[in-house]
Amino acid sequence: MAREIAFVRSEMLGEKPPPASIVGVQGWIKDNLFSSVSNSILTVVALYLVFVILSGILPWIFLGIWNAESLAECREIFAERYGDGTEYACWAVVKARWHQIVFGYYSPDQYWRPILGFILIAVSIAPILFPKLPKKLFFVSFASLFLYPWLIWGGSFWTPITAALGAVIGFFAYRYVTERFGFLFGVLAGCAAALIWWSFISGFAASALQSAIPATIAQVSSLNLAGFVLSITIGIVAIVASLPIAIVLALGRQSDMWIVNKLCTGFIETIRGVPLITLLFVATVLLNYFLPRGVEFDVILRVNILVTLFTAAYIAEVIRGGLAALPKGQYEAADALGLTYWQAQRQIILPQALKISIPGIVSNFISVFKDTTLVSIVALNDPLGIANNIRANSDWNGIVWELYGFIALIFWVVCFSMSRYSMYLERKLQTGHR
């Protein structure tokens, strides 16, 4: 008999629930932990290893001592409680010295300054991180650009005020010129106006106001900036300032204009070809040879500029990757609609390229924040430098893990938050394509 191949379905099938093996806890365990004999063995071995490691570390952490005057005292208490030779963490050092690690060498009655500074930073990045917050918070962001350095370094209150005025003047110049001559000239005019104000006028204005209404807080030398105040200052400045520079560099490297292209490429490749430590040496030692006699840049300012440029070069390459990943059709569609180069970049290209680049950009932010510890090379006291100083004290000589563990924890919390935020941002910007 011939095989029957004709078939007509008389009714469509409904949905059925999936089998238990692929949903629920049971399904998950079977799928992920015990899917085969060799996987089961690996699971058991891995669980055992985790147990061994945690059973060593957790008691050390949680049986540690918080109240003691020195490492020797810690050891006496351990010997008394658990017998000779048993040692757990001596957290007393953290309790006694944490404020140095965080605030550096500020005198305790000045601690309000870095604390207020940190709060300002938190409030000013909030509207960038969470767009739902009211836009007015950007005024805080703007103000803290000038208030934060004042809080950290001190001096006349009128210096940040007149400096901020320069930015306001630059902004209005930008707006005025943009309306008449376009975006590019607007940016140039804005920068020029602000620079003129800062270099020739704001100094006089500040001292005039200072003599009229004195308002000063104690000055803190850059050499006394240390610990996480130093790390966060350098890190934040590098993060905030490097992104716009990186965007300009990346666009320049993509540009058809030969000179712009070569300048940007040369800059990026030079900076990326040199280790950060070398650049820091340049910043602290060599730069002085090139500057005219008597011209003195603050050491932190110099370090900051170099770290920022270093980060910008790396991020520029990440952004260039994002730009290259955009289909050519996006540029063509923008062109075909009659958008100008800058309009297309701002509305179409950069939003997408930056979105693609978020993971790379944030991982550069994370690494620059950790790289701030390298400033110990040029005699600035990063948190690790402070830890060394604490360990040099006879009370705490011999302590290692507790201090470094504490510093590592702070770094980890900051870096992990950045990483989680970048994932949140990626999810939020996901619009269902690709």
Place this chain on the structure above:
Amino acid sequence: MAEVTEHAVDRSRLQVSDEVAIQINDMNKWYGTFHVLRDINLTVNRGERIVICGPSGSGKSTLIRCINRLEEHQAGDIIVDGTELSSDLKNIDKIRSEVGMCFQHFNLFPHLSILDNCTLAPIWVRKVPKREAEETAMHYLEKVKIPEQADKFPGQLSGGQQQRVAIARSLCMKPRIMLFDEPTSALDPEMIKEVLDTMIELAEEGMTMLCVTHEMGFARQVANRVIFMDAGQIVEQNEPEEFFNNPKSDRTKLFLSQILGH
């Protein structure tokens, strides 16, 4: 050849005026040393619907992309709406805002909603107030029959819907000329029809259209002229009836037998 649309195209409504929309004189273009377009001469009157066909690599896409300066030509003149295309950026911007274009891969902006895709160029290029731009956008989205998708993102739409959004996006700039670069080549057969229907409606409203396509049914129903290109030159052009039933050149005959043969 299957009809592309159920509604009969009333050809009497498709009027061609005497006014010239695009004038191309002895235009040549090279990619490096490769001579892509050779001595192109073409006059397009307002209201004309021209279908350009030909084998791949024959320069048909390059030709229409020269009209809005997505590609630069090296010799000859292109005059669009009385404005000559030269390296003068003002002229280029003027022409680009008068000429709409639809691409094979739609090229919608994936990070913007459908509505924002449509309002972006009017707001930034034409400086139309946002409200007004949105009203215009909704008008054209209704015209292409997807107003309900306005708040979605391009990635959530089917290919046919995306292409219709792309058409609406171009129309929001109120162009006088529309260029189509293989608008249906990336679409499933079921979706081709909805896009062609939209294009036919556009033709019936008197839009000047240049369309690179292999939809010969569309050419027969809507076009008033079919141009066949090969090796960077115009090989044959004629009214669709004559072109399909009585091709003159051997190259055209071979091409038609290949695309209509199966």
